[in-house]
Amino acid sequence: MKVLLTGAGGQLGQALIASAPEGIELVATSRQQLDLADSAACSGAVEQHQPDWVLNAGAYTAVDKAESEPELAHAVNAGAPEAFARALDQQGGRLLQISTDFVFNGTQGTPYQPEQTRDPLGVYGASKAAGEAAVQTIFGAGGRGLILRTSWVIGPVGKNFALTMLRLHHERDQLGVVADQVGCPTSTLNLAQACWQTLQIAGDRELPAVMHWSDAGAASWYDVAVAVGQIGADLGIIDTPAAVQPITTADYPTPAERPAYSLLDCTSTRAALDLNGEHWQQALRAVLQQAKTP
């Protein structure tokens, strides 16, 4: 199976490369090899490599910066999946589009189901929602374009909340972290496994066109920050955790509005992929074990 991977330098991309199963011919592209803002380059890559799958893990992920760069965010997050879908639709091949909990507005207070209507709050969410919509429109109900939404992605490499908190626990005595946004962290190690399982299972049986994958449980950013300190100290990565104070979203204004509650219901996806969820604290421990340094 030949897989064209985008975002090879990102935190999910690196986990996918590290865990690629035997039998996968992986064409891993980073920004230098393939600019996702260039639709013609995306189509050209499909024509050149003729992949069985495009695994689109690359994205414009700077949620706050997207508010001032909407054209670029849309070009990368909507234009690239649209171009991949059109090229694959013409020449054969399938698309796994990685998407986000930020396609929802976060107001409902119960876990979001895969089939619920998108209603993003900010530019990043809107651009990812437009990418999803393009994939669905181009492929229709044929099952050749799959969307896998995830949330709060953390891994042992790259830029993410867990690694930032680990560094701050090392550097500071006190931290204030938002406690009124609820969701669930997702380890890149587990997310990569879900992606590869999707590609392997999709050859044998039909999978839901939209799937949800996060680690198990629920948390606020405050909960995650406290857990990072405890686990980091337990693993001997930091000496003493900082004291973490819960603060509100209003105390920490950001350019982009974030969903207050964006838990993804992963039940149907776990069943479809034959994968159990790992509690986010156990998954976080595995991530920090690999990260090793603050």
Ligand SMILES: NC(=O)c1ccc[n+]([C@@H]2O[C@H](COP(=O)([O-])OP(=O)(O)OC[C@H]3O[C@@H](n4cnc5c(N)ncnc54)[C@H](OP(=O)(O)O)[C@@H]3O)[C@@H](O)[C@H]2O)c1
């Ligand atoms: N991070 C999260 O919390 C989160 C939550 C929900 C969903 N997701 C989704 O999960 C997927 C993986 O995210 P991640 O956490 O691995 O993000 P990441 O670490 O920020 O990686 C994104 C990758 O995309 C690349 N990229 C950005 N613009 C590009 C362009 N114009 N051309 C080519 N490559 C470009 C980046 O390249 P550079 O390294 O050169 O910048 C980076 O390697 C994305 O679809 C994201 O939307 C992420």
